[in-house]
Structures are given as C-alpha cells and as structure tokens.
Amino acid sequence: MPLKGNLADFSITQILNLINLAKKTGILHVYEPIVTDETIRDGTGQERKKVMPGEERATVAFRDGKLILATMGNQDGHLANVLQKAGKLNIQQARVIRERGKKYSDKALALMLINANYATQQDVVRSIKQYTLDIVYDLANWEQEPFVLDENAAPSPARITVPIDLQNVIMEIGRRKDGDEPGIELPNLDMALKFPEDPGEKFRRVHLSVEEWRVVSFINPNNSIRQIAKACNMTETEIRRVVYSLLNAGLVELMKPPTSKQPARAAAGGKSRSAAQPPITVKRSVVERLIAKIKET
Amino acid sequence: MPMQTVKMVITGPFSAGKTEFIRSISEIDVVTTDEGISAVSAEYGTKEATTVAMDFGRITVDDDLVLYLFGTPGQRRFDFMWEILAEGMLGFVVMVDSAKPETFREAKSILETFRAYAPTPYVVAANKQDHPDAWAPEDLRIALRIEESVKLLPCIATDKESVKNVLLELLYSILEEMDT
Numbered sequence: 001m002p003l004k005g006n007l008a009d010f011s012i013t014q015i016l017n018l019i020n021l022a023k024k025t026g027i028l029h030v031y032e033p034i035v036t037d038e039t040i041r042d043g044t045g046q047e048r049k050k051v052m053p054g055e056e057r058a059t060v061a062f063r064d065g066k067l068i069l070a071t072m073g074n075q076d077g078h079l080a081n082v083l084q085k086a087g088k089l090n091i092q093q094a095r096v097i098r099e100r101g102k103k104y105s106d107k108a109l110a111l112m113l114i115n116a117n118y119a120t121q122q123d124v125v126r127s128i129k130q131y132t133l134d135i136v137y138d139l140a141n142w143e144q145e146p147f148v149l150d151e152n153a154a155p156s157p158a159r160i161t162v163p164i165d166l167q168n169v170i171m172e173i174g175r176r177k178d179g180d181e182p183g184i185e186l187p188n189l190d191m192a193l194k195f196p197e198d199p200g201e202k203f204r205r206v207h208l209s210v211e212e213w214r215v216v217s218f219i220n221p222n223n224s225i226r227q228i229a230k231a232c233n234m235t236e237t238e239i240r241r242v243v244y245s246l247l248n249a250g251l252v253e254l255m256k257p258p259t260s261k262q263p264a265r266a267a268a269g270g271k272s273r274s275a276a277q278p279p280i281t282v283k284r285s286v287v288e289r290l291i292a293k294i295k296e297t
Numbered sequence: 298m299p300m301q302t303v304k305m306v307i308t309g310p311f312s313a314g315k316t317e318f319i320r321s322i323s324e325i326d327v328v329t330t331d332e333g334i335s336a337v338s339a340e341y342g343t344k345e346a347t348t349v350a351m352d353f354g355r356i357t358v359d360d361d362l363v364l365y366l367f368g369t370p371g372q373r374r375f376d377f378m379w380e381i382l383a384e385g386m387l388g389f390v391v392m393v394d395s396a397k398p399e400t401f402r403e404a405k406s407i408l409e410t411f412r413a414y415a416p417t418p419y420v421v422a423a424n425k426q427d428h429p430d431a432w433a434p435e436d437l438r439i440a441l442r443i444e445e446s447v448k449l450l451p452c453i454a455t456d457k458e459s460v461k462n463v464l465l466e467l468l469y470s471i472l473e474e475m476d477t
Contacts, residue, residue: 004430005398010440018439043403045308045372130367197445247442254442280417282303282387284475286362291468292360294461297322 006033006051009042013173015147015246016067020166023065026151030058033144053146060140061155067138067169068161069128069141070135077131079106079124079160080114086127088119097217098246105158133169139174167206167249174245175209189226189236193219193243193252202251217240304365305467306382308407309392311371311399314424316352318392319366321460323354327368351382360452361403384415390455393441393450395423395431397406405441418470422452422463 003018007030015028029054038050061069071077080101084094101109110124119127155161196202208216211234218228229239246252307315320327329352352368367382383389387472389411393404400435411419421443423434438449453459 002430003436004433009399009401014440018436021439022436040399043313043371043400043407045311164357212453212470253444278477280387280471281385282301284472286301286303286477287387287468288472289358289362290356290364291465291472293364294358294464294468295323297356297457297461 002151005140005228006146009049009142010186012136012142012145013161013170013248014175015149015251016166016170017134019149019282020065020170021250024149024151025065025154026061027153027155028058028060028062029053029056029148029150030139030142030145031148032057033146051144051146052275053148058135058147060136060139061153061161063154063161063163065164066137067132067166068163069155069159070132070139072135072138077159078130079109081128083113083123084117086123086130088123088127089099093118095274096181096294101281106160107158124160125162129164129165132164133172136169137173137176140176144258162287165205167202167251169251170208171208171245172250175243177241177244189208189229189239190224190295191254192221192224193228193246194221194255195219196253199251206251211238212242212246215246216251219253266277302363302369303462304308304386305470306367306369306386306389306411307392308369308379308389308411309424310394310403311423312397313371313392313394313400313404314452315368315371317394317454318390318422318424318463319352319354319368321455321457322356322464323366323389323451325355328353330470338469345379351378366403371462379410380414383411386415386417388418388420388471390463390467391419391421392452393437394419395437396425396428396434396438397436401437401440406439408443418446418467420450420463420467420470420473422450422454424452424454426451427453436468 010077016246017028018024021210027034032055034054036050036052039047040050041047055073057073059068075081078098080089080094084091090095097109097113101112104112110119110121113119114121115123140218211232214232215234218231223231223265225239225243232239234242243252247254302417307318307412308434309315316327316329321452337392348442351370352366353459354366354368356366358364367386369379370376384455391408391411394400408419408421421441425431432465434449434451435437437443438445443449450463450466
C-alpha cells in the first residue's frame with residue numbers, strides 16, 4: 001500500500017516525521033498539482049476541488065529512516081552540477097565534465113575528480129548533502145502538491161547517497177517557518193510535554209539551538225507549554241514554533257494538561273501517569289456479558 | 298429486574314464509515330437520520346447521504362442488558378450533538394478512513410474532543426483497509442500521533458467479524474481499565 005496524499009493535508013514535515021519514526025525506505029515522489037472541476041469533501045464535510053498529480057516535480061529518497069538523496073524536476077542532479085553549485089567547480093569545468101563524463105556513473109566520476117585533485121571526498125559528500133538539503137527545504141514551502149511514497153524503492157546504484165538524520169532536517173524546517181503559518185499546528189498551549197520512551201537515543205545526534213535547549217530543559221509532565229514559554233521568556237509564536245519542531249522530530253510528545261502552577265525542570269525519563277480516570281460505572285460482570293454476546297453474534 | 302442499558306459511541310470524520318460499522322453489528326435496522334449530499338461523485342468511497350443527528354443500533358444481551366451503539370454525525374455543523382451523545386458512554390470508537398489523508402486532521406481533532414468529554418476507554422479503527430490507497434495502521438498511528446498504549450485496529454466496517462473485533466478490543470480495554 002503506497003502512502004498517497006496531498007501536502008495540503010499532510011505536510012513535508014509530517015511525512016519526514018513518519019519516515020523518521022517508522023524508519024522507512026523508499027522514494028517520495030511529489031507532483032505538480034492539477035486542480036480539477038471535481039469536488040471532494042474533507043473530514044468536516046466541507047467541499048473542495050480535487051487535485052490530481054501532474055508532472056513529477058521532485059523526488060526524495062530515504063533509507064532506514066534517513067534522507068539520502070533528492071532531485072528537483074528541472075535539475076538533473078548530475079555530480080558536475082552539484083559540485084558547481086557548491087563552488088567546487090567553475091562553469092567551464094562543470095560543462096566539460098558533463099560532456100565528457102556522460103558514460104560514467106556519479107560514483108566513477110567522483111573517483112576521477114578526487115584522483116585528479118579537482119575535489120576531495122569530503123567536498124563531494126558535503127556538496128551532495130547540501131544539494132539534497134536545499135531541495136528538501138525548498139519542498140517544505142510547497143502546500144498543495146500530491147505525493148506518493150513508493151516504499152522500498154531505491155535510487156540508482158550509480159548515484160552517490162549521503163545519509164542525513166531527519167530529526168535535524170525537521171528541526172531546521174521548523175526554524176525556517178513562521179509560527180503563524182497555517183501549517184504550524186499545536187492543539188493547546190495548556191497541554192504539557194513529555195519525552196518519548198528512549199529520549200537518549202533520539203537526542204544523541206540532534207543539533208538544537210540554545211533557545212530549543214532551554215525549552216527542552218523545562219519539559220516535564222507538570223509544566224504546560226504556556227508555563228514553559230513564560231519560564232523561557234518566549235512569545236506564543238516562538239514557543240509554538242519550537243514545540244512544533246520538537247514534536248515533528250519525535251523528540252517530545254504531547255500529554256494531558258498538568259495541574260501544578262509552577263514550572264519545574266525536566267524530569268529524568270519523562271514518564272508520567274496521566275490524570276486519574278473516573279471509575280467506570282458498570283460492573284465487571286456486565287462487560288463480561290457484553291463480550292460473550294458479541295463473540296457469539 | 299430493571300433493564301440495564303449500556304452505551305458506546307462510534308465517532309469519526311465525515312464518511313469514515315460509522316453508519317456502516319453500526320449496520321454490520323446491530324440486530325435492528327440502524328435508525329439513521331440522514332440528509333442527501335448534493336455533489337455526489339461516482340468515485341469509490343463517496344456517499345450519497347450523511348448522518349445529521351445520529352445513527353442508532355442495538356445489541357440485546359439478554360432480558361436485562363442491552364448495548365446501544367450511537368454513531369455521531371460527521372459534519373461539523375452537527376457537532377452540537379456530540380456532547381449529548383457522549384454523556385454516560387462506556388467507551389468510544391474513533392473511525393478513520395485509512396484511504397483519505399484529507400480527513401486525518403479532523404479525526405485527530407474529534408479524538409481529542411471526545412477524550413475531553415469523558416476520559417473513558419477508546420480504540421481507533423483504521424477503516425477501509427481493503428481500499429488500495431489505505432494507509433497501514435502503523436503509519437496512521439504516527440500520522441495521528443496516537444500513543445502506543447491506545448489500540449489502533451485494522452477495520453473493514455462492512456465486515457461483521459472486523460467490527461466484532463473492534464468492539465471486543467474496546468471491551469477488553471474497559472476491563473483492563475477496571476483492573477487498574
């Protein structure tokens with residue numbers, strides 16, 4: 001079952017979060033939106049124009065939950081172009097390499113360029129990484145393109161891939177977004193935050209800003225997001241942006257509102273028991289009878 | 298002995314399959330309060346009528362115990378009914394159309410709303426799993442940010458066995474809640 005949808009309903013950040021948490025492998029295809037006369041209804045029953053996929057505009061490849069390569073429709077992603085964009089080759093050099101290197105794979109070409117001292121291995125890796133990231137950051141501004149995630153597909157083995165942690169990509173997209181954009185959703189500033197089950201593993205490779213670390217230091221089931229904002233001297237927009245990014249990077253989880261008034265520092269482990277549930281008013285025997293009846297129905 | 302009635306609520310976005318779910322298990326013809334939808338397409342999964350007040354189904358256990366299933370209206374303009382239907386419920390099922398990502402945001406919103414009405418046990422049913430575009434339940438869990446502790450069950454609302462499984466899992470969750 002391929003994952004299909006539209007960026008209007010499921011943003012690039014949400015897709016990256018899904019791929020990161022589910023450690024997916026595959027290629028995301030993003031298409032030009034063709035608005036049709038046909039109407040569909042969203043979850044509230046509101047009508048809107050149906051959008052069909054047109055020409056492919058971008059592809060993004062993932063392996064085991066990491067970003068490895070991206071291409072934009074109007075750019076061929078040839079290694080010479082990537083290195084030229086990174087300033088490692090001039091226009092003339094890039095043109096000659098493109099013409100003479102047509103029969104070589106990117107990997108073979110990279111080896112020749114390294115051997116000829118045109119670029120170092122580090123130059124190649126850094127240039128491809130930046131080229132890939134630039135495309136994904138560009139994609140993050142798209143808002144109504146249809147997409148399909150072709151699971152388990154892989155880019156051509158001739159291409160050079162560079163594994164990039166998605167948590168950092170998601171955090172950077174969040175930093176680049178304005179907190180008032182419609183894509184930024186946060187249910188309620190009175191909600192609290194907690195760490196996921198394995199926070200150490202998740203935080204190990206992530207690069208956070210000072211502002212983000214300050215928010216993280218106040219994450220505790222007893223602190224509402226509003227209290228954290230106050231403690232960190234942040235506006236509603238600022239805290240919204242940071243929490244949105246942390247949530248999408250899978251670094252924190254939302255939980256029910258706390259009862260305490262004073263913000264406390266982060267608790268080790270972050271595990272908590274949500275507010276006590278009221279007692280269920282029926283007897284256990286009633287539930288057991290319901291189970292027996294449904295089983296025999 | 299007076300008759301005891303127990304209520305469960307089946308909720309979810311527009312066209313998630315709530316009426317079908319109740320119809321598959323109810324021993325009576327489901328009492329629906331539908332109105333026609335003007336723009337109807339022949340595409341798979343669209344519907345010609347929508348629930349405006351509620352659906353009502355019944356399962357009689359014996360002479361003194363009856364389970365009522367109430368389906369909520371999917372469209373927001375009828376959401377004044379939700380709180381009324383949620384009152385006194387033993388648990389609830391949130392239906393999600395697995396093949397329509399355009400409804401996921403609303404599904405999450407409805408889930409949070411019902412959790413706020415009453416913190417009773419609930420399960421999420423990933424409906425239309427037989428649709429070629431259906432998202433897998435494990436992907437839906439991430440997309441809807443559903444905690445690991447909450448049951449997210451594959452479902453085909455037109456299949457009675459599938460519906461039974463969802464209701465049984467909800468009842469098991471209620472039993473577990475009683476044990477804690």
